[in-house]
Amino acid sequence: MDYTSLAGELQSLVKGSVKVHEPMKQHTTWRIGGNADLFVDPGDKDDIRRTVEFAAAHDIPLTVIGNGSNLLVKDGGIRGLVLKVGRGLAGISVEGATIKAGAGAMLPELAAAARKASVGGFEFAAGIPGSLGGAVIMNAGAMNGCVADVLLAVEVINEQNQFLTLTKEELGFSYRSSNLQNKGYICVSTLWQGYPKGKDLIEQETRDYVARRKAAQPRGYPNAGSVFKNPEGDFAGRLIEACGGKGLRVGDAEVSTKHANWILNLGNATARDVLTLIDKIKKMVQESFGVSLHLEVRVLGED
Ligand SMILES: Cc1cc2nc3c(=O)[nH]c(=O)nc-3n(C[C@H](O)[C@H](O)[C@H](O)COP(=O)(O)OP(=O)(O)OC[C@H]3O[C@@H](n4cnc5c(N)ncnc54)[C@H](O)[C@@H]3O)c2cc1C
Structure with a gap:
């Protein structure tokens, strides 16, 4: 072509x-x-x-x-x-405790708009570097909060190029998942419901969450956050660490020595490096604990 x-x-x-x-x-x-x-x-x-x-x-x-x-x-x-879906669809407006935002706005921007308007429920979102569209698709969350707790509805464009409004109940949210993941719909805007909360308390909790993330997460090298979903009742990072996965390296892709569920790009890592490392980790965890790890990150494109 x-x-x-x-x-x-x-x-x-x-x-x-x-x-x-x-x-x-x-x-x-x-x-x-x-x-x-x-x-x-x-x-x-x-x-x-x-x-x-x-x-x-x-x-x-x-x-x-x-x-x-x-x-x-x-x-x-x-x-x-x-x-x-990015900056062209990034407007945010707050009315009472209801927030309307374009799917291209970022989670930390949503958290900041809520904080400014003394609206609680969005503190978890302050440190997650995702757009609202991506966050809805993934049911992103942290620190005991997630998208499903505060989302009311989304506007999508379907494969017939029509706008549809879907309520939270229609999105089939579960841990890091929604039924939009394989539907081919494009999320264009989002509607959220928080609740009145003192600004000082929101600020204090947000500062605490961000500090806890900073202490626990690797910094300095490109990454995609957690690579695997946590298996029921356990943590992928704990399992990977327990079978000696920390520091494991393929090419320039390395399992973080700080948080074993993160893979860092030390410079020129290829997708092939990362996928080979992922296979090794899955095999080690399966052999050591009989647990199948499933990817949280989404893989796109071709070899
Ligand atoms: C440093 C770091 C920390 C992180 N911490 C967390 C965390 O604490 N909690 C957590 O849940 N995640 C975390 N993540 C992962 C990530 O930020 C979230 O999954 C986020 O919600 C992804 O949003 P995105 O806009 O980047 O989506 P993308 O990565 O661009 O896409 C994710 C999926 O959504 C689809 N998609 C994206 N936008 C749209 C749209 N508008 N319409 C339809 N489909 C769409 C894509 O096709 C893909 O399947 C972290 C990542 C990093 C790098």
Whole structure:
């Protein structure tokens, strides 16, 4: 396909930017990933609809990402079009204890808007580097709070390019999961319900959460947070550490010596390095404890 001419055609339809052969390592917190054939950073909701229409008309596969903080993009990159729901859809408005926000706004921005308006329930979100769309898909959470506790509804665009509103009950939330994960819907906006709470208390709790995260989490190298989901009643990090996984290395991918459920990119790690390390860890934990670990990070693209 002639992606340069397709990019030109799509650029004439949208306000946001369209790029060709875009390195996905620039859009993942792991700083890993080959090129996307076409990459769109939409300016608003209409741009998303036009992009979906364009992809369907040209029979181009469409992949949606947020801030790329839970993604491993393979070294061969992503065929077709990648749509990044980001700054073009990042508005936040607060009314009483109800908050409406674009799917491209970030969790720490949502937490800050709630804090400013003395709205409680969003303290958990202060240190998680995900967009609201990605957070809803993953049911992101920390410190005993998660998206499912405070979300009311989301607006999505479905494969027929129609806007739908789905309530929290329709999203089938469970631990780090929602039924949007394999549906192909694009989350464009979100509606949240908190509760009145003293600003001082919110600030104090937020400071405490952020300090606890800083103390427990590795810093200094690109990563995607926890790689595996915690198995029922246990912690993936504890199991990996107990079977000697800390510091295990393949190429430039290393199991953190601070938190064994994190894999760090020490410089030039490839997706192949990370996937080989993941396989080794799974095998060690299976052999030592009879426990199957399941990925929390989402893997996209091709080898
Ligand atoms: C340092 C660090 C700390 C972290 N700490 C935590 C933590 O404490 N708790 C936690 O739960 N997670 C944590 N994470 C993981 C990550 O931040 C969350 O999973 C976050 O919710 C992912 O959001 P994102 O916008 O980056 O999504 P992405 O990684 O871009 O995408 C994740 C999934 O959502 C889909 N998606 C993204 N946006 C949309 C959209 N608008 N519409 C449809 N599908 C979409 C993607 O296709 C993909 O399947 C951490 C990550 C890092 C790097």
